[in-house]
Amino acid sequence: MKFKGFVFLAFSAVFLSGCMTGKENQKLTVAGVDNPVISLNGVWKFSIDPPEKFWQKGLDTSDWADIKVPGECQMQGFPIKADTPFAYRQSFEVPEDFSGKKISLDFHGVYSYARVWVNGEFLREHFGGFTKWSCDITDLAEPGQTAELAVEVVDRSDDISGASDYAKHNIGGILRDVELSAVPVQHFEKLHIETELDEKYKDAQLKINYSLSRSEPSDVLFRLLDDHGQVIKKEKLAEAQKQGTVLMDIQSPRKWNSESPYLYTLSAEIVEGGRVLYRCPEKVGFREVEVRGEKLYVNGDEVRLRGANRHDLHPELGRCATAKYDKLDALLAKQANMNFIRTSHYPPTERFLDYCDRYGIYVEDESAICFQYKGTSQNKDKFTSRYLSQLREMVNNHRNHPSVIIWSVGNESTYGKNFQKSYDWIKANDKTRPVMFSFPNTVPDKKKVYDILSLHYPKWHGNDKVQGFPIKDFDRSGMPVIYDEWAHVACYCTDSLRVEPNIRAFWERSLDKMYANLLKSGSGAGGAIWGMIDETFFLPEGLPGRGEIWDNQGKNGSTEARGPAIGYGGWGIVDPWRRKKPEFWRTKKAYSPVKILEKQVDEFTSGEQLKLKVHNRFNHTSLSEVAAEWQYMGKSGFAFSDIDAGEEGLLSLPALNWQGGTELSVKFFKDRRLLDRYNIRIGEQGSKLPAIKEDGKITLQRSSSQTRARGENFELVLDKEDGLIKDLKIGGELVIKSGPHLNIKIFEKLGWNSPIKALAGKKWEVESSSCSVKKGVFLADIKGSAGKISAEFKFRINAAGVAEIECKATGLPEGKHIKEAGFKFITADAEKVSWDREGYFTAYPENDLSPQKGSADLSYAPEMKYRKKPEHLWVYDTQDFFYFGTDKRFPLSRLARGLKENIYRYSVFYEGGGRLDVLSDANLGCRYKREAGKDTLIINSIWDYPDLQWGNYAKFIKTKSSFSAKAVIELKQDL
Structure with missing residues (x-):
């Protein structure tokens, strides 16, 4: 099964693509417009009990409270309740240079049901809290004038993500960015970009399927640029039709993978008389995902995923996404030697995926469906549109990211027709990536709703029956297996955690043994720690009405919080402030891509080279690209080897005066980033116990x-x-x-x-x-x-x-x-x-x-x-x-x-x-x-x-x- 490298972009009257979000290092150009994307984040007006017709133009909101957007309401002291509407108001200036353009309001995540008005006119409703959606306000927002925005939000108890129940409090609110954007009336309505590699994974074909917003012909220019801005290839279409396809043959492009995340830029332009009216630059990674038999491949290389499950979590604003933590989390993942993030249990921001593209992190992108067990929503027609609408928003927003190599249609739910429709829709619209689903054990025979088996919580040795599937040495014949929840960080064992904290250090054995054993398997494609960030929400003290619907005390497997800080507790390798916990270094060690296979060298000869047994656990990288810095008895230097990815071999150190009872330090670096550090004993160290001498006077x-x-x-x-x-x-x-x-x-x-x-x-x-x-x-x-x-x-x-x-x-x-x-x-x-x-x-x-x-x-x-x-x-x-x-x-x-x-x-x-x-x-x-x-x-x-x-x-x-x-x-x- 082959999944081509793929980049996708789609937007319509109510949807604007990723290229229009003001992505870092990607500047959208609209002729005559200074800033086509304007952030509306900041302090808004808020009412927990809004008056009737609160959306009317000119409404006096002087007695409304101030609230930060984005951010949860309860985390800011507003005790919202499930299924009870609350409201936001904000005024904003529409720039004069937006005149003659299509103007949109872009909401990147509102939990969980929203209705929008501008200048007193109703625009639309939206279900789902973690995907981007837009409102066309061209006919309501007059350039050079102030517009009034009203948003009604309901934290619905029937939301299919179950995110408030999961967070043990009502997370409702505007959780992600809000933006005002402008594009020309003629713009790219759809832009699909596929990168197909040849059989030797050397040359590529860049395939561009485009669609314009209007049927009038326009001149269209596509340019592919390298990371220095040099044009590699270009194609101009004079009087391009509304829809079309462009093919570019690219000789030996640099490939994108998690270890060498090289990015090109495709500049898609609409040109008139030599003048660029509209430019949308998209990052392009030449990479191809394949499932062949029991293995997962990227660019022809078998990959083993070493990752974690990540939630959005802001220590002061709750289930909220910000630029600071999106970037920091991607950097922390790389520092911890991860190459994989599962975005549980909802899609991340596009900004986070930008960082995964840039730094090299494979992503399992998951639709916001969680814990939908038998009899809830998976077989009910009234929920079908919710399943499919947010799935489409996830895929259409994110499929232009090379980092996204797997789609997930939902977490730990019972199979039903709405999951089947989700899988079928993806397979009809994106043939470039495999799909996962949990729980696969609930899928009837002869039904296909996943391409990779998702199993949760195998035993550390990999011999078990996991969700009804017998596993031997982490192998399950038939297809690749990703244990996208494993090695659960200490969380529910509250008595142990209260006695003393060493349980967090002891956990190192679990992840190290799991990953080492999985590497010996045939079909084990990787795993993801549960979880990356502590699930702790620091609610304001004395928040009134807390727990009327969801409460952390004694329900759903009590985690026994003893105060206003609620959630599931300390299940992360970093805390909510992103301070590194003991599990962080242990993850870095267990997931190390370079493993010295011995703690002590007993066979050595002074004055001759010392050879260390090493396992290259990279997927794509030879150790010739890794520097080994050694230090021994006051001397230091560098050693190199050419062990291929996935292979074992020897690292040779210089002929030194090796002596028993000493210690050798070795550090591995790639691209100046510390991968791992080892202190290797040379020879026997000897006992440190003193004898109880039978002498002296007592x-x-x-x-x-x-x-x-x-x-x-x-x-x-x-x-x-x-x-x-x-x-x-x-x-x-x-x-x-x-x-x-x-x-x-x-x-x-x-x-x-x-x-x-x-x-x-x-x-x-x-x-x-x-x-x-x-x-x-x-x-x-x-x-x-x-x-x-x-x-x-x-x-x-x-x-x-x-x-x-x-x-x-x-x-x-x-x-x-x-x-x-x-x-x-x-x-x-x-x-x-x-x-x-x-x-x-x-x-x-x-x-x-x-x-x-x-x-x-x-x-x-x-x-x-x-x-x-x-x-x-x-x-x-x-x-x-x-x-x-x-x-x-x-x-x-x-x-x-x-x-x-x-x-x-x-x-x-x-x-x-x-x-x-x-x-x-x-x-x-x-x-x-x-x-x-x-x-x-x-x-x-x-x-x-x-x-x-x-x-x-x-x-x-x-x-x-x-x-x-x-x-x-x-x-x-x-x-």
């Missing part, structure tokens, strides 16, 4: 209530009442107040939100406690219980302050999923923690939640204000307005609170120079907790996040009747 002082032990570098008390270690000091400074205490948390069951239960939360009851000194080592044996859990602790510490703690617990309920298990100490207030750990990946940025080596200042807890952009990085947040509400503020930042996995050393620093180090061979996880004036050091030998669910990776460790843990602690006095 004295014991016993009384009826306690035993006090003193060594060269410590002193402690063994309390006879509860049998615990108390008042552990380093050089006279208190560091541990009491412990060890059991720390065992489980999930009673896994579900939408999996509640966490502490098994050892009851008061500790001592059974026996004894101590002695043998060969310069203090020994304590403590036995007791906490509720039904019995435990024994063995504590050993030598005179130098090196201690070993062993724990064994029994009486655990069997078969429960473990959240974390280990023990903890109540500590004195500390100043800082630091860590050295084994990362899942070999390199993390310094400002990550858990880099291999890092530290956290326990006194740094920046203040945050609701609905105000934080000036600090995400890891330093002390509040989460969605999961905790506006009142809860942590005394520690996320960086300080987060569990650090697989530690070699976890250090706690105290004001007087005391330091406590937890040491392991990367088999322990540590975190620090400060709550209600109590500091706690938690040392876990087991930790897991099975509540990630959605096919994500977890260890799925279950409780047995007993559990044991062991740790080494070293006490130091830093001078």
Whole structure:
């Protein structure tokens, strides 16, 4: 199945194409008109309860409120309700040089039903909130005069996008740009541009099908220009008829793909007497999409899509699209090594697609239909026009973009005749792209409504039955499969998210394993993370009437928001302000197009070249176009290889004095953009655990209530009442107040939100406690219980302050999923923690939640204000307005609170120079907790996040009747 490169443009009395939107770097020219496209964005007048005949000309709106356009109403403090009309008014000047032109009002997105009046005259209605539509106001707007615009909007509960229900509040309003535009009476009414490549994908034919707005013949000129403005080809039609076709043979054009997004410009012009009356420049990418058997191809190259699902989201204006965030989101996608965006669950702005064209991002463009299950709209005649009208608007607006390689007729809905009509319409009007539909399992046999199989939430290993389709190693025979929702970012597991944030770092295993396993499959064409941006709407506090139709509390699978910030929560790799979360770097790593396949090189010879195993995971690019910058023991340089796209090979580094126990840094760059970074170990690194030397002097002082032990570098008390270690000091400074205490948390069951239960939360009851000194080592044996859990602790510490703690617990309920298990100490207030750990990946940025080596200042807890952009990085947040509400503020930042996995050393620093180090061979996880004036050091030998669910990776460790843990602690006095 072959889908030709295709560019499309269509507009009529009520529709103006993409070339007329004032696209960045594309200037529309209309003779005699200074600015043919004028933005009407800004402050409008608004009434939540408009008077009768509010559209009348001359109506006094002085008592109406001000509102920003574009932007949601509720996000600006107006408690609109479903199915209840509200109104906008705005006046605008019609430029004098619009005289003699066709004048239009262009609405890029009004949710979800709108009616429009100009100067008191009704123009039209429109269903659907996420597509561009226009009103011809030529006969109503007098150039040089002021025109009055009235727009009535209804947030309809029966809208087929379900977008308000989905957003957990009424999103109604003018959500996208509004523009005033002028074109000559004779203009291009339709402009279709196909780029067909030959069998060798070398030469191309540019096919232009045009239609003029009037039947009078006009001179038409088409010019194809390269990115320097040089004319490659041109064709002039003297006295062109109303409709026609132009063919241009282009020798060896540069191809457009996500890795080399080269764009030409087609200038379509209407000329009279050598004077250009009208010029519409369109970007052209020579690219061809094909489905052949079980694979997806672009320009003859098999492609694997690595992407995310993106929603429009403005942190202050809600489900709103702006130029700032359209551009930023495209740039963030490229920074995260994505080559694919699914525009869930509605079409994006054309401006966003402009950036996808420019930066190189493949797009699945989805019609605004979501969650239409059996018995809703998919088989009802009264909804057919809504399905088809917004589908036509999506396709006709966007098919000129090379970035759009797939159409989607809707999300997670039951098949019906309206979906069939949607598919049939696309196939009749655009044969250049494949079509997708979810849920495909609802499509009857012998019905065809998709060309690529869309499946949601496979398991990380790719062996599963997904929506009724058996999948083996991500393969499904018959056609390509795109898992356009996978690797769901932590969101619904609210208890885990409230305990500590490391679940966001742990998620890295899921996406990395999914994508690596998919690359081994035959038919797996790619996947898209759910999702890219946090689904959090910062509604004004105290918004009246909130939740009368849709409410985030307890409905549709409660996400348990605890305040005015509602939605689905933190399911993005960036937050609403576009601050990078831990998932961002992990996406960049998992989706890396250049993968070093080893963490440690054991076979090397000093003075000879070092060879690294590398997988080129690009679709179209040889590694000869990628620079590898290396650094080793004070030296640096660049290495290159010529590994072809999709192949594995060797990257050779210079003959250096390679030594065991060292580290090599390698960074990969393409077009000066950092693709990936690796820190590769050279040779064995050796254990970092100190021995507990049996020497030195320890004295014991016993009384009826306690035993006090003193060594060269410590002193402690063994309390006879509860049998615990108390008042552990380093050089006279208190560091541990009491412990060890059991720390065992489980999930009673896994579900939408999996509640966490502490098994050892009851008061500790001592059974026996004894101590002695043998060969310069203090020994304590403590036995007791906490509720039904019995435990024994063995504590050993030598005179130098090196201690070993062993724990064994029994009486655990069997078969429960473990959240974390280990023990903890109540500590004195500390100043800082630091860590050295084994990362899942070999390199993390310094400002990550858990880099291999890092530290956290326990006194740094920046203040945050609701609905105000934080000036600090995400890891330093002390509040989460969605999961905790506006009142809860942590005394520690996320960086300080987060569990650090697989530690070699976890250090706690105290004001007087005391330091406590937890040491392991990367088999322990540590975190620090400060709550209600109590500091706690938690040392876990087991930790897991099975509540990630959605096919994500977890260890799925279950409780047995007993559990044991062991740790080494070293006490130091830093001078």
